[in-house]
Amino acid sequence: CALLRKRLKHKVENDDTIKRLESLQFEFSIIKAATDNFSDNNKLGQGGFGSVYKGVLPNGRDIAVKRLSECSAQGEEEFKNEILLVAKLQHRNLVSLLGFCSEGTERILVYEFARNGSLDHVIFDATRSAQLNWEMRYKIINGIARGILYLHEDSRLKIIHRDLKANNVLLDEEMNPKISDFGLARLFVLDQTQCITRRVAGTYGYMAPEYASQNRFSAKSDVFSFGVLVLEIVTGKKNSWLSNSNELEHLLSQAWKNWRKRTISNLIDNTLRNGSTSGIIRCIHIGLLCVQENAADRPTMASVVLMLSSHSLSLPEP
Ligand code: ADP
Numbered sequence: 001c002a003l004l005r006k007r008l009k010h011k012v013e014n015d016d017t018i019k020r021l022e023s024l025q026f027e028f029s030i031i032k033a034a035t036d037n038f039s040d041n042n043k044l045g046q047g048g049f050g051s052v053y054k055g056v057l058p059n060g061r062d063i064a065v066k067r068l069s070e071c072s073a074q075g076e077e078e079f080k081n082e083i084l085l086v087a088k089l090q091h092r093n094l095v096s097l098l099g100f101c102s103e104g105t106e107r108i109l110v111y112e113f114a115r116n117g118s119l120d121h122v123i124f125d126a127t128r129s130a131q132l133n134w135e136m137r138y139k140i141i142n143g144i145a146r147g148i149l150y151l152h153e154d155s156r157l158k159i160i161h162r163d164l165k166a167n168n169v170l171l172d173e174e175m176n177p178k179i180s181d182f183g184l185a186r187l188f189v190l191d192q193t194q195c196i197t198r199r200v201a202g203t204y205g206y207m208a209p210e211y212a213s214q215n216r217f218s219a220k221s222d223v224f225s226f227g228v229l230v231l232e233i234v235t236g237k238k239n240s241w242l243s244n245s246n247e248l249e250h251l252l253s254q255a256w257k258n259w260r261k262r263t264i265s266n267l268i269d270n271t272l273r274n275g276s277t278s279g280i281i282r283c284i285h286i287g288l289l290c291v292q293e294n295a296a297d298r299p300t301m302a303s304v305v306l307m308l309s310s311h312s313l314s315l316p317e318p
Contacts, residue, residue, distance in 0.1 A: 021087050028103040035065050062113035079107045093147030095170055095178040114170030114178050129236050136175050137233050142308050143177040149301040152219045164225035165206045205239040210295055220295035227290025234283050
């Protein structure tokens with residue numbers, strides 16, 4: 001009886017997915033018209049697998065269109081993987097897949113349009129980062145954490161992103177973060193807590209040590225990348241700077257020393273001078289907990305979310 005119920009539930013879930021997939025199919029002519037025939041004027045950027053265009057649907061909705069440049073067997077696999085997985089995911093901090101189309105050798109993915117582009121263009125750009133106050137940065141950190149928690153624990157699939165980085169986080173018009181680029185060989189359905197891969201797909205600087213050196217990855221490798229992201233968002237400095245300057249090691253002790261002095265203005269991005277000191281310290285602390293060498297010492301995303309929302313400063317002193 002339990003088996004039957006399980007099978008029935010599985011069937012209902014599959015039927016739901018099929019219905020959703022059917023509703024996601026776009027006509028190629030609509031996408032062509034929406035992007036002005038993939039005109040260079042509408043090009044937003046070049047990704048690892050093809051170009052991204054801005055488009056407008058006949059109903060006025062803005063979209064981002066990813067066009068696969070060539071469809072190799074692996075590209076085809078990744079395209080299907082993206083659609084099948086993303087069709088099952090819905091969260092305000094994950095970029096939504098609005099549809100797809102496939103005609104001849106063309107493979108197209110249609111996403112919601114994130115008006116403020118990717119996070120790296122905001123935090124590492126002096127003019128744009130100057131407008132990013134502490135509340136916004138905190139909102140971005142918190143949103144990314146919730147998006148990852150959903151991938152790891154709350155979606156029906158247990159998913160490890162494997163390539164979390166500033167240019168895979170998009171920002172909508174209200175600066176809500178949307179995690180993107182999951183699905184193209186980077187998503188992994190978790191049936192074990194730790195997996196070994198033959199092909200390391202990720203980005204040095206954000207990659208956990210066990211993943212970079214031994215190809216071992218788990219949800220904790222995403223936690224590491226999240227920690228790097230947090231430190232980048234708070235300091236406004238790229239991970240290459242953070243890891244090469246020994247600054248990371250000093251950051252936490254400095255934070256605590258300065259916390260006692262109630263000033264941390266030399267430590268963090270200038271724009272944060274008016275930010276909540278305790279919030280900033282908490283985020284630096286969380287970032288550093290996440291980038292610990294040993295995966296087992298890193299917190300889970302559930303405890304990260306809890307720590308972020310906790311208003312008490314009862315964090316252990318390092
Ligand atoms: P990469 O592989 O370098 O991360 P992507 O293929 O994801 O690049 O995207 C290339 C560029 O297109 C990004 O840097 C981003 O600025 C833009 N972009 C991608 N998706 C969207 C979207 N949904 N909304 C707005 N801009 C987007």
